[in-house]
Amino acid sequence: MSGGDAGKTTGSKGRARQANAGDEYLLDRELADLPPDLRWREWMMRVEAVVFASAEPVGRETLARVVGQNCSIDLLIDDLQEELRDRPYEIVFVAGGWQHRSRSAYAPAVRASQTPTRGLAPALSDFEAMVLMAIAYFQPITRSDLSKILGKEVSRDTIASLRNANFLASGPRNPSPGAPYTYVTTKSFLSAFGMQTLRDLPDVEALEDAGLLSRHLAQGEAVVTQGDADADEDSFPIG
Structure with a gap:
């Protein structure tokens, strides 16, 4: 590219930026x-x-x-x-x-x-839905603790599938040995399931009574209550 051509390109970009700024300025808000x-x-x-x-x-x-x-x-x-x-x-x-x-x-x-819609949530298997539900209630949580809660190995592929659906993001590293990754839900998760905040999740006690979710981690010591989940909600990294 010649010096003249380069100057023209730079000038065009400059005018485009000015035009964009002008568009914003020219919008009469009042x-x-x-x-x-x-x-x-x-x-x-x-x-x-x-x-x-x-x-x-x-x-x-x-x-x-x-x-x-x-x-x-x-x-x-x-x-x-x-x-x-x-x-x-x-x-x-x-x-x-x-x-x-x-x-x-x-x-x-x-x-x-059968028309494509912008709000259509990806189809999840029953197990993926269970994993997503457990993360929603216990976040931030490691893959190992998810496996203990659900009584079945949660594979990296399962986590990857939920991440690809934009339902999960990485949370803070767990302080346990090896500092494993934790996972949290995203704004896309809230949007897909029609929730404003995590407080809109179904009552965890009702899920326990239905046998769909256990609040006891494998150590048998940590118990998460709905009240705790509500109190800590604002600290969850929702990205």
């Missing part, structure tokens, strides 16, 4: 020239457009970039939800943000259509 009712309507449409376009739940800070400083995101969402009351889809709050979702009443129709 809409002060509009009457209050039209201003509110435009803010509603902007918020819905951003939520609709996103493949992931959209947080408050993201939505605040497209509306005025004195605009209430919560009230906008309330009005949007009311407007969508009779539609087969809705805006719901999951995993720390808002997302468009089909209403559960129409899930059979969506499945029957």
Whole structure:
């Protein structure tokens, strides 16, 4: 590439950056020239457009970039939800943000259509689902302790499958000898199962009564209660 060509390329990149910055600057968030009712309507449409376009739940800070400083995101969402009351889809709050979702009443129709959907969770085997459930309740937890809880070896392949589904992430190293890796659930896990936080997990005692989960680790000493899980929830690395 000649020096002139290189200069043209650099200049083009510089203009592109300026254009992008200008686009952000030129977005009129306050809409002060509009009457209050039209201003509110435009803010509603902007918020819905951003939520609709996103493949992931959209947080408050993201939505605040497209509306005025004195605009209430919560009230906008309330009005949007009311407007969508009779539609087969809705805006719901999951995993720390808002997302468009089909209403559960129409899930059979969506499945029957066999159309790909952006919110479709990967299919899990029964054992993978059990492993994921155990991690959700006992995180951060090592693969060895998972095997002890479930009474069956949890392979690296099983962990890899759940990681590939974006349901798991690495947690802090365990302080035991060898400092093994621990695993925690992700925001994608919360989103896929329609939960806002880990507090939305089913009551662990009910799962115990049904024989689906044991709270006793193999050492026979550590017992995790639902109250403990709630108290420690904010310390879980949800990534």
